[in-house]
Amino acid sequence: MDFTLSAEQRALRDRARAFAREVLAPTVDELDHRQEFPAAELRAAAELGLTGLAVPERHDGRPADALGTALVYEEVARVSAAVCVILSVHNSLVAHIVERYGDEEQRARYLPRLARGEILGSYALTEAESGSDAGAMRTTARRDGDGWVLDGRKRFITTAPYAGLFVVFAVTDPAVRPADGVSAFLVEPGFPGFSLGPESLKMGLLSSKIAELRFDGCRVPAANLLGEAGRGFRMALELLDTGRIGIGAQAVGIAQAALDAALDYSRGREQFGQPIAQFQAIQWRLADMQTQLDAARLLVYRAAALKDAGKPFAREAATAKLFASEAAKFCADGAVQVHGGYGYLKEYPVERYYRDAKACELYEGTSEIQRLVIARHLLRGNRGEIA
Numbered sequence: 001m002d003f004t005l006s007a008e009q010r011a012l013r014d015r016a017r018a019f020a021r022e023v024l025a026p027t028v029d030e031l032d033h034r035q036e037f038p039a040a041e042l043r044a045a046a047e048l049g050l051t052g053l054a055v056p057e058r059h060d061g062r063p064a065d066a067l068g069t070a071l072v073y074e075e076v077a078r079v080s081a082a083v084c085v086i087l088s089v090h091n092s093l094v095a096h097i098v099e100r101y102g103d104e105e106q107r108a109r110y111l112p113r114l115a116r117g118e119i120l121g122s123y124a125l126t127e128a129e130s131g132s133d134a135g136a137m138r139t140t141a142r143r144d145g146d147g148w149v150l151d152g153r154k155r156f157i158t159t160a161p162y163a164g165l166f167v168v169f170a171v172t173d174p175a176v177r178p179a180d181g182v183s184a185f186l187v188e189p190g191f192p193g194f195s196l197g198p199e200s201l202k203m204g205l206l207s208s209k210i211a212e213l214r215f216d217g218c219r220v221p222a223a224n225l226l227g228e229a230g231r232g233f234r235m236a237l238e239l240l241d242t243g244r245i246g247i248g249a250q251a252v253g254i255a256q257a258a259l260d261a262a263l264d265y266s267r268g269r270e271q272f273g274q275p276i277a278q279f280q281a282i283q284w285r286l287a288d289m290q291t292q293l294d295a296a297r298l299l300v301y302r303a304a305a306l307k308d309a310g311k312p313f314a315r316e317a318a319t320a321k322l323f324a325s326e327a328a329k330f331c332a333d334g335a336v337q338v339h340g341g342y343g344y345l346k347e348y349p350v351e352r353y354y355r356d357a358k359a360c361e362l363y364e365g366t367s368e369i370q371r372l373v374i375a376r377h378l379l380r381g382n383r384g385e386i387a
């Protein structure tokens, strides 16, 4: 597989790198400490087209292929994993699903505003009782006159307090759920019967916000059914395959940041009369971090390249997400260790990497679910191109 970057991909990566260094780096720690949403930073991202990666030009987007998108997420996460997860849900889940399954009217109504960053997107699948087992969702939608009525609760919804568009999955036909009995809806925060529940406080990604969504007889116009009724569960799963490449790329960005920090610190910190980088124990740790990072990056690029080539990539995306999120945790842990006690202080960013890396093992399918997906593909005889 050839990972030579095209001129467009290199330019996009450089644009994202400059944005991360110039716009995100100055505020990332302060926003994390204050647990503040990065509103100004997202406006700057929008000006650079980073909110329109999944939107075609005719709807004001700056479309990127899967590898280009992964490069953006990697560069952004290298500085702010919180901004990365907001952009990844917005682009790879919300804008992507509207572009892929929306009708012309829905695309024209939502894509330009998503692309220009005038509204942010949220993706609402998880509920209190249904996480990994998404098909067990309880939120319902019933047809009523000229629209639908939604009832239920969603939990863990990234960007919920700031979103202007929610993609919401609900059961429309309990008899054939989940495969044919779930539908997707485009919900705006002003729709009657919709309200935000409490925000959940969390371990990391502190400037990205998650909250509960409440649907109490929420009226959704018929025109806001996304795709065919009953196809929502298949759409959700298909989208998550793409989303996983994004989370893998996010993990690679965190792992790179952790290695950069560990390398820097080990050169400057002296103990026993010499830089700690001179100790073989430190060198081996750095070497192991680099090795994990290289492997993770290659797996993410492979999954993205397969998608760009129009080939099956679901197993490879799960493999990349699984490995890269474990690599991010490994590298963040290594970076804290190399920093010694200072790694545990807020004075250095490595404790943030450690907290942020953990999330990659949880959302868009836990590591156990990735293993399940990979094993299912293997048992079906899909061993990939290289086997």
Ligand SMILES: Cc1cc2nc3c(=O)[nH]c(=O)nc-3n(C[C@H](O)[C@H](O)[C@H](O)COP(=O)(O)OP(=O)(O)OC[C@H]3O[C@@H](n4cnc5c(N)ncnc54)[C@H](O)[C@@H]3O)c2cc1C
Residues within 6 Å of the ligand: 089, 122, 123, 124, 125, 126, 128, 130, 131, 132, 133, 155, 156, 157, 158, 159, 202, 205, 210, 359, 362, 363, 364, 365, 366, 367, 368, 369, 372
């Ligand atoms: C920071 C953050 C942001 C999120 N953002 C969103 C969002 O924007 N939209 C959204 O819809 N959701 C979001 N989520 C929810 C996330 O996708 C779920 O938390 C995740 O799918 C796991 O579900 P759960 O938490 O209910 O865990 P559970 O499914 O209850 O799992 C608990 C444990 O059991 C394991 N387990 C479950 N089933 C199996 C199995 N069959 N085999 C082996 N082990 C199993 C799991 O791997 C895990 O270790 C977010 C979560 C977090 C932490």
